[in-house]
Amino acid sequence: MNILAFETSCDETAAAVVKDGVTILSNVISSQVDIHARYGGIVPEVASRQHLLAITPVAETALGEAGITLEQMDVVAATVGPGLAGSLIVGVNFAKAVSQAQDLPFIGVNHLEGHIYANWLCGVKPELPCLCLIVSGGHSDIILMEDHGSFRRLGRTRDDAAGEAFDKGARILGLPYPGGPSIQSATKGVKTSLSLPRAWLKGSDDFSFSGVKTALLHMAEEQEEKDEKWVKEAAAAFQEAIIDVLVNKTIQAALRNGVKQIMLAGGVASNDALRERFKTDSPLPVLIPPPVLCTDNAAMIASCAYYHCVSGNLRESEHDIIPGLAFAK
Ligand code: ZN
Numbered sequence: 001m002n003i004l005a006f007e008t009s010c011d012e013t014a015a016a017v018v019k020d021g022v023t024i025l026s027n028v029i030s031s032q033v034d035i036h037a038r039y040g041g042i043v044p045e046v047a048s049r050q051h052l053l054a055i056t057p058v059a060e061t062a063l064g065e066a067g068i069t070l071e072q073m074d075v076v077a078a079t080v081g082p083g084l085a086g087s088l089i090v091g092v093n094f095a096k097a098v099s100q101a102q103d104l105p106f107i108g109v110n111h112l113e114g115h116i117y118a119n120w121l122c123g124v125k126p127e128l129p130c131l132c133l134i135v136s137g138g139h140s141d142i143i144l145m146e147d148h149g150s151f152r153r154l155g156r157t158r159d160d161a162a163g164e165a166f167d168k169g170a171r172i173l174g175l176p177y178p179g180g181p182s183i184q185s186a187t188k189g190v191k192t193s194l195s196l197p198r199a200w201l202k203g204s205d206d207f208s209f210s211g212v213k214t215a216l217l218h219m220a221e222e223q224e225e226k227d228e229k230w231v232k233e234a235a236a237a238f239q240e241a242i243i244d245v246l247v248n249k250t251i252q253a254a255l256r257n258g259v260k261q262i263m264l265a266g267g268v269a270s271n272d273a274l275r276e277r278f279k280t281d282s283p284l285p286v287l288i289p290p291p292v293l294c295t296d297n298a299a300m301i302a303s304c305a306y307y308h309c310v311s312g313n314l315r316e317s318e319h320d321i322i323p324g325l326a327f328a329k
Contacts, residue, residue, distance in 0.1 A: 001309065002068060003075045004098065005302035006059070008091030009083025009111045010138070011036055011047050013054035016298035017066035017073075021306030022120055026065035027292070027299040030054040033178060040177050041167065048086030055094050062298070070102050077305035080108035081325030082138070088321040107305040108319040111296075112327060115265035116145060117303040118293040126287055127261050131254040135246060135274075136266035137163030137178075140207045142253050143327060145263075148307045153327040154253055155205025162242055162268045165209035169238045172217050173231050183235045184271055192236035194219070198245050205253045212241045239273060247277045254284055261285040270294040 002025070007014040011032040017025040032050045036042045063070065078095035081088060092108070099106035116132045131154075132143045140162045142155035160168065163180055170179030175186055196215050199208040216238050223230060246268075254262050262284050268274065270291035278286045293300060 001074045001306060002072055003077055003302040003305050004062070004070070004073050005076070005109070005298040005305055006055070006078040006091040006095045007111070007114070007296055007298040007301045008051045008055065008087050009079045009081070010087060010296060011042050011050075012296040013051050013058050013091075014296060014298035015055075015059045015062035016302050017062055017068065018121070018299050018302035018306065021303045021310075024121055024299045025068065026062045027297055028058050028062040028065065029292075029297055030058050037177050040171065042084075044084045044086055047084060048090060051087055051090035055090055059094070059098075070098070073102065073104060075107055075305060075309060076102070076104050077107040077109050077301055079111045079114060079301055080319060081111060081322035083111055083323060085321060085323040088323060092321050106319075107308050109301045109304045109308070110325055110327075111301075112139060112141065112143075113151060114300040114304045116143065116151075116263065117307065118265055118289040118297070118300040119263045119287045120303045120307075121293055121299055122287065122289050124287065126263060129257070129259045130261045130263050131250065131257060131259045132263045132265055133246065133250045133269070134266045135162045135264070135268035137161060137167065139266060140209070140246070141327065142205045142250060144257055144259070148311050151327050154257070155207065155249070157207040157209065158201075159208050159210040160213065162207070162209060162246060163266075165213050165242060166239075166268070168213050169216055169235070172213070172220050173235055173238075174226075175231070175235065180268055180271060183239050184273070186232050187236040187239055187273070190232045190236040192233040192240065194233050194237035196237045196241040198241050200245065200249075205249060207245060207249065209242060212238065239271075243271070243274050243277055246274065247281055250278075251282050251284070254282075259284070261287060263287045265289070265294065267295040
């Protein structure tokens with residue numbers, strides 16, 4: 001089964017063709033990161049205009065690279081939410097237009113479920129039940145996946161998402177947007193003598209990252225000489241504090257729920273230090289997609305749509321965007 005999928009929930013315009021939910025035939029991503037960098041964050045109106053400009057060439061490239069025509073497609077899918085309304089609407093309407101023109105079924109996909117399905121594109125069949133940590137600029141969720149289509153959110157962030165905290169921390173330290181990659185490159189090989197607090201929120205699988213961000217701000221205000229060495233050590237302490245909490249709380253939740261393995265998903269899962277810590281600390285097998293499948297892409301949306309198809313869990317073609325779509329509690 002060939003699925004053509006679109007992903008436009010935030011600032012990446014993406015289209016992909018995936019065969020049988022696991023084989024990527026093409027995975028095309030047009031990033032707007034350079035456009036938004038000058039504003040220090042994503043500007044929704046700018047994002048939706050860029051999606052409009054990029055969607056047709058991205059779709060044509062995805063079909064060309066896959067080497068198959070629209071006539072050979074079985075299903076068209078798109079992210080319906082959560083995400084920015086003006087961005088979602090571009091991908092969903094484009095996908096629906098293609099599905100109607102070709103008389104193909106349309107499947108609306110939850111972006112967060114899509115992130116989890118990046119793990120089905122790595123050449124190893126994941127084992128269920130599993131625990132998934134979704135970490136990105138908008139989300140820090142611990143999800144228990146018992147079967148295809150069966151997701152239970154055990155924990156979420158009570159304030160900033162991990163990626164959002166990285167962006168704000170980088171700004172405090174004078175490092176460029178996006179914060180995650182710039183903090184990662186500033187901390188390469190750095191051993192820090194600094195330490196920042198961790199919010200463990202005992203008895204809950206929730207996260208909180210606003211305290212560590214405020215602690216970093218106070219540390220920066222008290223430091224008179226902010227030379228390059230200090231900035232690198234402060235960035236390393238900040239990254240360590242966030243990763244420590246993400247790794248420990250995810251492993252504890254996985255052991256408590258008796259799952260077979262842990263899966264990572266979302267843009268922050270491409271952070272090298274986070275990947276390394278999971279590999280060294282987890283007593284359970286950990287699946288981590290390659291960085292290009294951790295950040296937003298349409299291949300993961302196609303894979304998720306495939307499992308909707310095989311389980312018969314199809315959404316109606318008139319399904320509209322759902323910017324506030326979430327996992328069931
Ligand atoms: Zn995402």
